[in-house]
Amino acid sequence: MSDCIFCRIIAGQIPSTRVFEDEHTLAFMDLGQVNPGHVLIAVKKHAANLFELDDVQAAAVARASTRVARAIRDAFKPEGLSVYQANGKAAGQTVFHYHVHLLPRHEADGMELTWPVKNPPREILEGYAERIRKKFA
Numbered sequence: 550m551s552d553c554i555f556c557r558i559i560a561g562q563i564p565s566t567r568v569f570e571d572e573h574t575l576a577f578m579d580l581g582q583v584n585p586g587h588v589l590i591a592v593k594k595h596a597a598n599l600f601e602l603d604d605v606q607a608a609a610v611a612r613a614s615t616r617v618a619r620a621i622r623d624a625f626k627p628e629g630l631s632v633y634q635a636n637g638k639a640a641g642q643t644v645f646h647y648h649v650h651l652l653p654r655h656e657a658d659g660m661e662l663t664w665p666v667k668n669p670p671r672e673i674l675e676g677y678a679e680r681i682r683k684k685f686a
């Protein structure tokens with residue numbers, strides 16, 4: 550038996566409240582419910598994070614997220630919806646099985662995500678971009 554809690558949910562060894570599934574993904578209610586309608590999309594085949602997804606899984610998550618987000622919108626009529634996905638402890642990941650949060654949002658609902666902008670000059674941006682572009686060569 551896997552010791553990964555999401556693998557166990559997907560296998561049905563741990564109960565979950567499911568809302569959607571297809572060949573590669575399972576969508577189920579987040580137990581925390583930041584706002585009503587908070588859903589997680591997880592890949593069925595274990596991948597710890599974004600870096601471990603194959604192209605088929607990546608496409609499946611995008612498709613499922615879009616479909617489930619529309620259903621949440623239609624069911625709960627939130628003012629907005631945030632998509633949240635974390636990779637690694639430093640990024641805030643707590644369950645190390647790839648998943649995406651679909652979070653219905655409302656003005657002043659208490660959820661905050663802020664970051665300190667650095668606004669570096671263009672030549673610094675060009676240097677950063679070059680480091681990334683080289684990885685596609």
Ligand SMILES: [Zn+2]
Pocket residue numbers: 553554555556557595596645646
């Ligand atoms: Zn897993």
